[in-house]
Amino acid sequence: MDTNTTRVEAFYQLGRFLSQFSREGITQKEEIQFNDLFFDGFKHQLKVAAERNTWFTQENLLFATENWSKALSKEALETWTAPFEKGIDTPKNIAVIMAGNIPMVGFHDFLSVLISGHTITVKQSSNDKHLLPFLAKYLEYVCPELKGKIQFTEEKLPEFDAVIATGSNNTARYFEHYFKDKPSIIRKNRNSVAVLSGTESSDDLEQLSEDVFRYFGLGCRSVSKLFVPKDYDFDAFFRGMYNRHEIINNAKYANNYDYNKAVYLMSEFDILENGFLMIKEDASYASPIASVFYEYYDTKDSLLQKLADDAEQIQCVVSSDTAAGHIPFGKTQFPELWDYADGVNTLEFLHKL
Missing domain, CATH: 3.40.309.10 (Aldehyde Dehydrogenase; Chain A, domain 2)
Known part of the structure; x- marks a missing residue:
């Protein structure tokens, strides 16, 4: 298997793992890879996330995991990545600064960087820091080639080649100044x-x-x-x-x-x-x-x-x-993988670096 196919498979397996955590209930399924190592642990991380941030109710946490499990279908992942099949020549280190307003809000950037073949350094919001590192560990088990390509930091960002940063209008001004010499996607309030x-x-x-x-x-x-x-x-x-x-x-x-x-x-x-x-x-x-x-x-x-x-x-x-081009009533929180925040094609940005 080529590496792009391997990465698509890894995120598909992650979607299958997340399918056990839905609003209908948390139910352990058979034939999910590494479930014995990760199922109870993720259940605990959901509990911790709800305790640390009371906006993150069980209902909203499970809404997020359920949505991502559906979005990470094999067909959707293959359709989304098809225009970029030839891959990248030289992997770069991408810094991703995430917001923390809703559960797993930075997951799409995380997915985009890794599925492109780059390495990632993540700086999370303190409001949403429990789920993604755990899911990153799951991915490393499913796809050993991702080991060493995922780093989380709470300190100053180490060396990086490009940055994706999401924040308020005020922090965006700071980001624009601080990252002016790097290729960047900087998102403001919308x-x-x-x-x-x-x-x-x-x-x-x-x-x-x-x-x-x-x-x-x-x-x-x-x-x-x-x-x-x-x-x-x-x-x-x-x-x-x-x-x-x-x-x-x-x-x-x-x-x-x-x-x-x-x-x-x-x-x-x-x-x-x-x-x-x-x-x-x-x-x-x-x-x-x-x-x-x-x-x-x-x-x-x-x-x-x-x-x-x-x-x-x-x-x-x-x-x-x-x-x-308007979204039907009741559908804003069900974006497809190709529904990019701010209309900026993250995969295209990453492949042009």
Whole structure:
């Protein structure tokens, strides 16, 4: 087997391993490689991750592992890597600085670097540092050629040839200065939006609740803003959100809800709320936890122009207009391997180094 095929096989086996950890339950399966060494250990790492970061609920952790197990199918991996089959001439050391807003948020960069044939040095966020090192060990067992190609550090980055860094707008400015002499992908804050016409079905709006509330709205693919026509009836929107009302039972979410509501009321902002979600008219894209901003639009054409002008602030656009390249309701948190963050083709970047 050539090395590209070997690496595809390794991540396929990792996907099979992760398939044991889903929202339906954690169930040990037969014929998973090295399960006797890793199954109980990963189960423990999920428990530790939830204890160390209370945003990482068991439900959200298992949602992430389940999604990655499905994404790492043999067919998807082969389709994704097919344009780069001839491989790279000289492996480079790639530094990857990861965010920690949602579970395994840096996994796609990790996968991209290794499947390209490069070596990786990972600097993780303290908010999400338990799962990936464990899965890296599993990969080294499945694919011994990866031994020595994966390094994690909490210190200053050692020598590297290129960097992929994800952070806030503030840290991105620092990254751009610090890494100005290296090939880089530097990602800033982005948010996702939903475009509503008022003709959505109740099912569409219930599906939208997944895009709004998954990971407590902390992901860049989480919908934090609505664009609505002038006469929009928000009652329909709130009815669609109601199936997520139990989210207020999460203490951390409830604290944010109470705090942000108090701030809005003291500032005398007009808000609409239903006991677990607030909406506020606001031109910004990034809304605080437990709130969603909205903005009115006049015509569809003028809105599409605005979305194009603001493209650098937007990760996904959700609407019923999939012909415009928009994502269907309820699907923002189910990206394919080729759905790149910020629209930058990571594999192409890595193969051109």
